[in-house]
Amino acid sequence: MSRDILLGLVKRLVKVRASKLKVLITSATLDGEKVSEFFSDCPVLNVPGKLYPVEIMYSEESPKSYIESSLRTAMDIHVREPEGDVLIFMTGQRKLVSKLEDRVQSLEEGSCMDAIILPLHGSLPPELQVRVFSPPPPNCRRFIVATNIAETSLTVDGVVYVIDSGYVKQRQYNPSTGMYSLDIVQISKVQANQRAGRAGRTRPGKCYRLYSSEAYEEDFLDVTVPEIQRSSLAGSVLYLKSLDLPDIDILKFDFLDPPSFESLEDALKQLHLIDAIDDTGLITRVGQTMAELPLEPSLSRTLMEANENGCLSQALTVAAMLSAETTLLAAQSGKSNEKKRKHPPPDLPDGSGWGDHVQLLQIFEEWDQNDFDIGWCKDNGLQVRGMMFVKDVRRQLSQLMQKIAKGIEVLTVCLDLAPQQAPSDITGVSTSNTVTEDV
Incomplete structure (x- = not known):
């Protein structure tokens, strides 16, 4: 925007x-x-890039489940096609990664080359994202299950086959309701062509589109709806x-x-x-x-009101959590019930009946009480990268509010002091945190 x-x-x-x-x-x-x-x-000056030919193959009709269709296509490629990595575009990756792992393990040993299944999405920690740039071992094929991050943001060498589900998760705002929704929508022709092009970066490739050519021509928008x-x-x-x-x-x-x-x-x-x-x-x-604040106006106004009402510390936390769009990770999918039993459900605060905003506040404060330990995030199924980002955003917002406080009379609370005590039966958490440069 x-x-x-x-x-x-x-x-x-x-x-x-x-x-x-x-x-x-x-x-x-x-x-x-x-x-x-x-x-x-x-x-207009066009600078052409080198792109090898890509064979496009359409489905005869749209599948009832593009997860199952992606799984069947991936396994057909693995068993029948020569070496080369497979890039699979999905709206999410967890279910397909689990199913691929199970299906590859069920193959008879020696019947085909080995396989590695790697997820790739924006919230994946950097140390896990970089795995897709490492070449596979000899006689081994990589399956990379990716969101639209792999359309244009990066190029993975070794990809010869692309499987395109034809869908993407897209954040959309409805001015009638004043709310955002995360919807699964059909991609555009531009996106479809970008995805196909990923198969022709290093040598000729193939793109398997899980939709018909008629659907592509008649139903797909020419270009993506601008943000x-x-x-x-x-x-x-x-x-x-x-x-x-x-x-x-x-x-x-x-x-x-x-x-x-x-x-x-x-x-x-x-x-x-x-x-x-x-x-x-x-x-x-x-x-x-x-x-002056790099937030949605409603959140900026919230911080100003919170300052007047003596709860700026808590408001900074909630604003940081909301602006970073941190979500709780679902329980990790495992290959067996035994593996799942080793990872019990996280014991996180539930908001004490006061809603999501209070729950976000409680989670961050509990992390604070655990000295911002990364291991605590992992043990409780939280995105480490997202939580670290929240901590950094909160620190920056605190610094900005201190600068603003110097020139605005309405900011009467010193950010180096603890906010006023709120009734414990409302939030269910301690509210005596101090706002410092490190928080």
Whole structure:
């Protein structure tokens, strides 16, 4: 979304600058013709990359279960095709990884080459992500079960076969309800072609599409719906307002991919409700302060209110947990009931009946009480990388609030002191934490 705002501001700058301003935009996925038209038919320079031919194979019809269809296709490749790694695009990886492990182990020894099954997704710890860049042992094939992170973000050498489920998990905002949802949606033709291209990076490859050619031609969108058209615009609108640039009409701002009028109107209503803009649409002093925080406006406003009510320490924790979108990991899938019994369900706080926000607060405070031990996260099924990110975000937010406190009269609580004690029967947790540079 920041890309859309940046391009709109650059276009405005090109118009108002008296001197000649040269702008170079590089991208592997942007539509060159659309960008050229946006910038008054500017020239486009294509830099071709080397891509080996990829044979595309479609299913006769869409499968009832793309997990089972992916499993069958993967095993057919493993038994019948020459050496080469297999990249499988799924919306999630846990179920298929478990099923592949079971199916490979059930093969008769010596009937085909060995196999390694590796998951690849954004929340995977770095030390596990890098495994996909290590070549397999001799006479061994890798199965890499990946989300859309493998479409454009990275290239894995050795991939010869791609299995494309045709779906992706996509975060979408509904301005009518004011809520986000994580939906499984059909990919676009651009995404399908990006996925197929992963098989032709080092040598000729094959792409198995688990959908028919008719579905691809008739049902798939040509391009992916831009992020700005499926996100809340409150933060973007507040940022534009904070720039205090003359002659900017939010409803008529020149976006490369214009969002709907409904989405822009929803953003203005949200900002007005939390006093970020006034009745005339001008940014308020509160709004200017909110714009200094790298959070959704609602969370920024929450921190300001929490400060006034003596619970800033807790609010910093909840805001950090929410902004990092940390989720609890489901119990690790095992290969046997015996393995599962070795890992009992985590004994984590449940929110004491006060909802998810209090549960997130309780979890972080319990981790704090355990000296931010990484082993504690692992024992309780929490994403180590995500929790470390939360800790870092909270520290940065604490520092920002301290800077803001120096120039704003409404911030009356010293962040080096403990917040006021809240009733223990409300939160069920200790509220005497101090906010320090390390938390």
